[in-house]
Amino acid sequence: MNKDVSGTIQVEGVSHTFVSNGEKTHALDNVSFEVPKNRFVSIVGPSGCGKSSLLMMLAGLQTPDEGRIICEGKKITRPDPQRIGVVFQEASLFPWLTAEKNVEFPLSLRGVKPAVRHDRAREALALVGLEGFGSRYPHELSGGMKQRVSIARGLVQDPPILMMDEPFAALDEQTRTVMGDELLRIWEQTRKTILFVTHSLGEAVYLADQVLVMSARPGRIIDRIDVDLPRPRRFEMMSTQPFMELRERIWRQIRH
């Protein structure tokens, strides 16, 4: 049983109900899927399909009522940033810290020495294409740059898995396209396992090896679509027949 589990995620029969304002909401219903190492998997689904609950669980900030989530062969019970780096929709950078200090943040929580922190943060910033921007404060950066810093923060501990919660949703169309290509470049370079939640069907297909489609509440996985488009992906692919067919297939599932 010496199976290599590095960079893998298994979600097994996860169901969850949460109560807010005295009302019970059945958020997730028996969700199961597996993400193998080095794979880029997108999750799409209508608003309120329990995607965020699922992510909170993967980040170790919530425990499912039923089922379990296993990351690299180990059940997730609390945040484990050295295994899973997270990137949220809003870049959520600390405005009182420079870009570099923001990237260093996960390391400083663990008490890593300043010199080591500094080197790692610079490497991570270079990886996301922000060399020389380390001393800028978040308000001095554009939306796309902020999200790059946030990705660098997720990568700074070199976790095998990167989890992204609609990271480009707040960006304009053009920046969003550029950031998608940038993310693919970073992924090719680092070979992380990426779990990418998005609203955009095009983005989901364009980036991923596999797209998981979730239903409206209670969230269930209603389809798993392998994207067999060649890599590297190119912008022009979005207007090809196979791409549009995949996109349509997803659309038909979540439309009703």
Added chain:
Amino acid sequence: MAARYETALIRLIIIALLFGAWEFAPRADLVNARLLPPASEVFTVFFGLIQDPGFHGHLATTLQQTLTAFLIAVPVGALLGILIAENRFAGEVFKPLVFFVFSIPKSIFLPMFILAFGISFWQKVAFGVFSTIFIVMMTAFAAVASVRSDHIRVARSYGANLRQIIARVYLPSMTPVLLEAVRLAMIFNFTGILLAEMYASRAGVGNLIGTWGRGFQIPQIMAGIVTVAGLSILFNELVRWFERRCEHWRGDR
């Protein structure tokens, strides 16, 4: 850059014009010189005052009371405010009460403070604290509200414990608003102490101004006002300087 010098210059010109008008109007009999003595006369009295050891004693009394009240009201108010805002139940119970009390003019309570504390140092301090603590608490509510939940979520997902969340997310998030509390506290506090001194006291700048008022010594009153104004502006600018130093973390709200 040029625009900044320009506005500074215009500001200086306006100040100079005001002082010029203050000097000129009474001399030209446009206003009653007994009610508004010329600026030069007021400043002569002012320079006499600040060299007068007797005045130093009064000033020291006022400043001691103000500082003591300040050192009590700001930490206690901030802590209470944060505790109330952080606890949902306490927030629901106490927040409206703090707003109610804040809306009552504090000066009408002054006689009760005299009855409770006599005419004393602690009566002034207690009244100073009372006039200040509610605004500090309300600002602390705002400080807690300024902590963004997505920042907390990021810190938690990177494994921060409670102590780290407080030190690295709460405190830096709240600092700009708490500095505002410090600034407002000093203004309310100074007002409270001077009022208490004018109402009933044996010493202090407020006491002097009250006495001068009853004796119709307008140049003295105005010299006293100049002193108080100078001190207030000085303190205010000091806090604003600190605020400007952490301006970059207000930029990204």
